[in-house]
Amino acid sequence: MKWDEFFVTGEPMIYAAMVSIVVVSLAIPIALTYFKKWNWLWTNWLTTVDHKKIGVMYILAALLMLFRGGVDAILMRAQTAVPDNGLLDGQHYNEIFTTHGVVMILFMAMPFIIGLMNVVIPLQIGARDVAFPRLNAVSFWLFFSGAMLFNISFVIGGSPDAGWSAYFPLASLEFSPTVGNNYYAIALQIAGIGTLLTGINFLVTILKMRAPGMTLMKMPMFTWSVLITNVIIVFAFPVLTVALALMTLDRQFGTQFFAMQSGGMDMLWANLFWVWGHPEVYIVILPAFGIYSEIISTFARKNLYGYKSMVVSMVAISLLSFVVWAHHFYTMGHGVMVNSVFSITTMAIAIPTGVKIFNWLFTLRKGKISFTTPMLYSLAFIPIFTIGGVTGVMLAMASADYQYHNTMFLVAHFHYVLIPGTVFAVIAGFHFWFPKVFGFMLNEKLGKLSFWFIAISFNVTFFPLFILGLNGMTRRMYTYSESTGYGPLNMLSMVGAVGLTIGFIILVYNIYWSVRYSPRNIKSDPWDARSLEWSTHSPVPEYNFALIPTVNRLDAHWFAKKEGKPLATGKYEPIHMPNNSGLPIIMGAAFFFWGFFMVFSWWIPAIVFGVVILGTLAYRTFEKDHGHYISVEEIERTEKALRGEQHEN
Amino acid sequence: MKIDHSVPMEYSTDENKMKILGFWIFLGAEIALFSTLFAVYFTLQGNTKVGPTSADLFHLTPVMIETILLLSSSFTIGLGIHAMRLGLKKPMMTFFGITLALGAAFLGVEVYEFVTYVGEGATIQTSGFLSALFTLLGTHGLHVTFGLLWGGAILLQIKKRGFTPETTNKSFIFSLYWHFLDVVWIFIFSFVYLKGLM
Numbered sequence: 001m002k003w004d005e006f007f008v009t010g011e012p013m014i015y016a017a018m019v020s021i022v023v024v025s026l027a028i029p030i031a032l033t034y035f036k037k038w039n040w041l042w043t044n045w046l047t048t049v050d051h052k053k054i055g056v057m058y059i060l061a062a063l064l065m066l067f068r069g070g071v072d073a074i075l076m077r078a079q080t081a082v083p084d085n086g087l088l089d090g091q092h093y094n095e096i097f098t099t100h101g102v103v104m105i106l107f108m109a110m111p112f113i114i115g116l117m118n119v120v121i122p123l124q125i126g127a128r129d130v131a132f133p134r135l136n137a138v139s140f141w142l143f144f145s146g147a148m149l150f151n152i153s154f155v156i157g158g159s160p161d162a163g164w165s166a167y168f169p170l171a172s173l174e175f176s177p178t179v180g181n182n183y184y185a186i187a188l189q190i191a192g193i194g195t196l197l198t199g200i201n202f203l204v205t206i207l208k209m210r211a212p213g214m215t216l217m218k219m220p221m222f223t224w225s226v227l228i229t230n231v232i233i234v235f236a237f238p239v240l241t242v243a244l245a246l247m248t249l250d251r252q253f254g255t256q257f258f259a260m261q262s263g264g265m266d267m268l269w270a271n272l273f274w275v276w277g278h279p280e281v282y283i284v285i286l287p288a289f290g291i292y293s294e295i296i297s298t299f300a301r302k303n304l305y306g307y308k309s310m311v312v313s314m315v316a317i318s319l320l321s322f323v324v325w326a327h328h329f330y331t332m333g334h335g336v337m338v339n340s341v342f343s344i345t346t347m348a349i350a351i352p353t354g355v356k357i358f359n360w361l362f363t364l365r366k367g368k369i370s371f372t373t374p375m376l377y378s379l380a381f382i383p384i385f386t387i388g389g390v391t392g393v394m395l396a397m398a399s400a401d402y403q404y405h406n407t408m409f410l411v412a413h414f415h416y417v418l419i420p421g422t423v424f425a426v427i428a429g430f431h432f433w434f435p436k437v438f439g440f441m442l443n444e445k446l447g448k449l450s451f452w453f454i455a456i457s458f459n460v461t462f463f464p465l466f467i468l469g470l471n472g473m474t475r476r477m478y479t480y481s482e483s484t485g486y487g488p489l490n491m492l493s494m495v496g497a498v499g500l501t502i503g504f505i506i507l508v509y510n511i512y513w514s515v516r517y518s519p520r521n522i523k524s525d526p527w528d529a530r531s532l533e534w535s536t537h538s539p540v541p542e543y544n545f546a547l548i549p550t551v552n553r554l555d556a557h558w559f560a561k562k563e564g565k566p567l568a569t570g571k572y573e574p575i576h577m578p579n580n581s582g583l584p585i586i587m588g589a590a591f592f593f594w595g596f597f598m599v600f601s602w603w604i605p606a607i608v609f610g611v612v613i614l615g616t617l618a619y620r621t622f623e624k625d626h627g628h629y630i631s632v633e634e635i636e637r638t639e640k641a642l643r644g645e646q647h648e649n
Numbered sequence: 650m651k652i653d654h655s656v657p658m659e660y661s662t663d664e665n666k667m668k669i670l671g672f673w674i675f676l677g678a679e680i681a682l683f684s685t686l687f688a689v690y691f692t693l694q695g696n697t698k699v700g701p702t703s704a705d706l707f708h709l710t711p712v713m714i715e716t717i718l719l720l721s722s723s724f725t726i727g728l729g730i731h732a733m734r735l736g737l738k739k740p741m742m743t744f745f746g747i748t749l750a751l752g753a754a755f756l757g758v759e760v761y762e763f764v765t766y767v768g769e770g771a772t773i774q775t776s777g778f779l780s781a782l783f784t785l786l787g788t789h790g791l792h793v794t795f796g797l798l799w800g801g802a803i804l805l806q807i808k809k810r811g812f813t814p815e816t817t818n819k820s821f822i823f824s825l826y827w828h829f830l831d832v833v834w835i836f837i838f839s840f841v842y843l844k845g846l847m
């Protein structure tokens with residue numbers, strides 16, 4: 001490979017990006033050195049095994065990726081805002097919709113969800129950490145190195161350009177000769193291993209570490225949703241692992257899995273991808289349902305309506321999610337029988353989903369609703385998501401799908417489920433649990449302002465795409481001529497995208513404003529909420545609970561408040577905590593370099609870093625690390641400070 | 650850390666119990682992984698194009714040897730865990746050692762097989778069928794290779810540290826892994842080799 005192929009050249013936008021990358025990556029270490037913050041960063045964050053801090057790092061990374069994916073989105077909308085636009089050429093547009101899709105789903109939505117999971121789940125079940133804190137840090141660093149690897153592709157070597165679904169033969173070496181799709185295969189592989197480990201970790205955590213008395217049917221709904229989600233992760237992600245490995249083998253080792261001429265099968269890729277891909281969309285939506293359930297019952301001041309049917313419908317959705325994958329390619333030539341079966345299974349998902357919608361509505365009924373920012377997002381979710389769901393049923397009809405397939409109608413549909421479903425949920429959860437982690441609230445006025453911008457602009461951006469799709473505008477089309485008449489609605493959509501951007505800017509400004517000015521004297525339970533995480537201090541001490549609560553019913557914290565009885569009594573005992581470790585980040589770095597050299601087929605350094613990875617594993621198995629104890633005096637001191645502070649201010 | 654003496658040592662702490670459950674869940678994921686590879690293999694099995702078919706390629710003898718080696722290694726690791734439960738360090742280490750030796754022999758035969766296939770012009774690049782075959786067998790073989798490294802590391806720890814809640818836990822989990830590889834091999838033996846010879 002020549003050097004001028006190594007760096008992406010010839011594009012002013014790319015040069016600008018390169019400059020900004022260099023500036024940022026110089027600025028960060030300089031600032032850290034200047035403010036003498038290296039040590040603080042290393043001991044408090046980079047080596048941490050504390051689930052709350054890991055959660056915060058996940059969310060920070062997800063926000064960063066939201067920015068990246070959002071820039072991609074704005075560029076696409078700008079390109080298609082007017083007919084025959086020359087802002088981006090076809091190749092560039094291909095790369096941008098591909099990275100937008102991958103980044104948004106795998107490096108934004110999932111990590112945001114996993115971040116909230118990390119912050120909330122141990123607190124919600126009354127535990128002091130996850131089952132395997134060290135493994136949890138490994139998960140984070142694998143996700144992070146996968147994300148970074150994917151993101152450098154646009155300056156070094158070139159981005160993938162075959163869509164986020166990377167269908168063969170388009171993604172084969174023949175039609176995508178740059179290293180772009182190697183990045184896709186390797187970066188997702190690394191991040192995917194991290195996700196699988198998260199799945200195992202949280203399953204064990206929820207199954208084994210619940211507070212005494214918390215039976216499965218007394219768990220908060222968010223915990224239930226995460227439990228089910230992680231079952232899906234454990235069974236779906238290995239399929240992705242295999243699919244990506246076969247992609248790497250085909251592209252870099254000359255195998256014949258997906259090439260027709262030597263006995264491969266291109267549809268094999270489509271099947272493997274969607275056997276993982278459809279469950280994947282439920283991985284990002286089920287926890288969102290859990291978040292909404294918590295928020296709606298908190299701010300309607302009522303217990304969740306139909307708890308059991310909520311659980312049953314989530315289990316049903318998780319099972320169905322594995323048997324619908326072929327609805328993504330009705331038009332690709334399987335017979336009537338197959339299409340009919342998958343049509344029916346797909347429509348069947350609407351039933352448990354509908355049950356949930358009605359449960360939320362019944363929870364709201366006669367509730368004393370307080371319209372906080374998290375609640376506004378939850379209330380907006382119900383109708384907007386329903387539009388997404390109804391158009392989903394339209395797409396599920398195989399014969400009708402011949403009309404909608406691969407049009408902007410589909411693009412509108414999946415944004416209508418992903419944004420009100422997942423993105424609104426993580427933003428709502430972010431506002432809701434923020435005070436628990438940091439001990440102060442985000443400003444409600446700014447929060448509501450950004451909500452209105454986001455909710456309205458979302459519809460302005462995406463509703464026109466339904467109509468454009470029905471008028472025949474296909475997806476992934478980088479430009480169109482004026483005679484198609486697509487211009488005005490695309491312009492409208494661009495206006496909406498600008499509004500969305502403003503909404504997100506206000507959201508970020510709100511974080512800044514609140515860090516500076518928000519009052520710090522909040523109590524442990526500022527929202528008057530229902531589940532266990534609100535029974536400990538805000539911010540949560542390192543050990544979460546000085547005394548482990550005992551639970552005898554759903555919403556035990558709520559009833560304890562009502563009855564004035566504490567959930568936990570007894571004397572403090574020394575608390576066992578895991579030690580920090582630098583190994584996970586080293587492992588993440590080793591994976592990053594291994595991945596980078598794999599992408600370019602530079603085998604010797606790739607093998608060297610493969611050995612380094614094995615070395616980190618060997619180090620781990622021989623290491624003796626029994627954690628440490630927090631003494632009773634220290635607990636007393638911390639508890640007193642946490643209580644005292646709240647009085648002083 | 651609380652140690653419960655009423656159960657075998659590998660289960661004796663909460664952490665140990667969680668690790669064992671976690672590993673069972675991991676094996677669930679491994680089942681999904683190998684199922685996918687089998688599905689790929691069955692899909693592409695008939696697509697031999699210019700290359701040899703399974704009937705041309707497979708011979709029963711080396712495969713039988715591999716099977717016997719791996720099955721007996723599963724038996725010896727079972728004996729090793731039994732010895733561990735009785736607190737017998739030497740016999741436990743011997744059985745683990747035999748297990749790893751049998752695993753290495755298995756790998757040797759598998760590599761020999763691969764070399765033979767390639768010698769007959771059947772490489773991973775030849776046809777869809779061969780790509781799927783080599784990938785399925787290779788993934789299993791890589792698991793065995795990793796198992797040799799892992800098992801070796803555990804043996805060293807048993808030697809240095811004796812039976813502790815940690816080392817017994819690791820040994821037990823390793824035995825689960827090893828049995829699992831055996832189960833996968835039984836599927837490979839039946840549905841790849843025997844079926845392919847027919």
Ligand code: HEM
Binds near residue numbers: 415497
């Ligand atoms: C924030 C506002 C967003 C805007 C303005 C936006 C806009 C777009 C546009 C214009 C396309 C390409 C349409 C085409 O030409 O085919 C697209 C594709 C896509 N978007 Fe978004 N999007 C946004 C957010 C999201 C989010 C939050 C997700 C996921 C969680 C997401 C997932 C996807 C996926 C998977 C694709 C398909 C990529 C492909 O075709 O391979 N988007 N989006």
Ligand SMILES: [Cu+2]
Binds near residue numbers: 278325327
């Ligand atoms: Cu689907």
